[in-house]
Amino acid sequence: MKIKIFLVFIIVFFLTVFFVLYKGLQNSNIYTPDTSQKKDIPFFKTKIFYSEKMISSEEIFKNDKFYLLNIWASWCVPCRDEHAFLLNLSDSSDLELIGLNYKDKSENAKKFLRELGDPYDFILSDKDGTISIEWGAYGVPESFLIYNKKVVKKIIGPITSKSFLELKKVIK
Amino acid sequence: MKKISYLIIIIFILSLNLSSAKDDDLQNKITKNLRCLICQGQSIYDSDSDFAISLKFLVKKKLDEGQNEQQIYDYFKDKYGDWILYDPEFNKNTYFLWLLPILMFLIGGAIIFKIFILRKN
Numbered sequence: 295m296k297i298k299i300f301l302v303f304i305i306v307f308f309l310t311v312f313f314v315l316y317k318g319l320q321n322s323n324i325y326t327p328d329t330s331q332k333k334d335i336p337f338f339k340t341k342i343f344y345s346e347k348m349i350s351s352e353e354i355f356k357n358d359k360f361y362l363l364n365i366w367a368s369w370c371v372p373c374r375d376e377h378a379f380l381l382n383l384s385d386s387s388d389l390e391l392i393g394l395n396y397k398d399k400s401e402n403a404k405k406f407l408r409e410l411g412d413p414y415d416f417i418l419s420d421k422d423g424t425i426s427i428e429w430g431a432y433g434v435p436e437s438f439l440i441y442n443k444k445v446v447k448k449i450i451g452p453i454t455s456k457s458f459l460e461l462k463k464v465i466k
Numbered sequence: 467m468k469k470i471s472y473l474i475i476i477i478f479i480l481s482l483n484l485s486s487a488k489d490d491d492l493q494n495k496i497t498k499n500l501r502c503l504i505c506q507g508q509s510i511y512d513s514d515s516d517f518a519i520s521l522k523f524l525v526k527k528k529l530d531e532g533q534n535e536q537q538i539y540d541y542f543k544d545k546y547g548d549w550i551l552y553d554p555e556f557n558k559n560t561y562f563l564w565l566l567p568i569l570m571f572l573i574g575g576a577i578i579f580k581i582f583i584l585r586k587n
Contacts, residue, residue, distance in 0.1 A: 423523070426520065427521065427524055427545060
């Protein structure tokens with residue numbers, strides 16, 4: 295009798311372990327950060343791309359409207375993919391597009407914009423990548439939708455047609 | 467006389483090296499305890515990705531500004547969450563993680579105690 299209980303216990307134990315590990319196999323092992331929480335925008339000071347002047351974050355995000363901060367670089371291939379969406383978004387008057395040029399040579403960046411068009415209302419430069427870290431970014435491209443000095447939405451990687459529609463919905 | 471002055475210069479240079487090595491040690495210790503979030507299974511110290519290079523630069527900058535280790539960890543934790551630390555802190559999200567090994571040790575010990583010691587008596 296005792297052995298039987300023990301056997302059942304062992305079988306149940308191994309089945310549970312098998313089930314848990316099998317489930318775990320299907321999980322993605324790529325870390326996806328929590329993007330739901332609304333965080334305050336960080337304070338930073340950086341150079342304006344087209345001039346050598348410094349500007350602080352308070353001066354940029356002062357108005358009561360939507361801002362989309364897009365981190366980009368001319369050497370970044372997925373940035374080319376999302377460029378059409380950015381150009382489309384730049385037509386909308388409710389939204390101000392701010393580019394953050396990440397670890398880029400300024401001639402290359404200017405050439406990139408001449409080639410594909412310039413969707414940005416305003417471009418900042420981030421030569422050493424530290425401003426992106428202030429935002430908690432992982433790399434390029436990455437976009438932050440900001441309203442009322444809070445990050446409302448965060449898109450890691452290029453803007454896709456799905457996230458583009460979501461953005462449009464939020465702005466409207 | 468000349469020999470002594472040479473000796474003094476050599477000692478001076480060596481001491482310079484030692485002081486900068488100390489700074490590097492702390493920087494290495496911190497970057498080894500930060501996870502490179504876009505790599506798999508690498509610390510910031512090990513990785514040469516753009517993300518890791520920026521983080522190394524920022525750690526050095528913050529050390530130069532005179533921040534201590536804990537302040538730097540807190541800064542990155544605020545930006546990227548607990549996951550960036552290889553040595554997670556003890557809080558309500560991680561107490562299971564920290565207590566599980568102790569719990570298993572105690573339960574295992576209790577089983578061994580029951581089987582071997584009690585049976586003997």
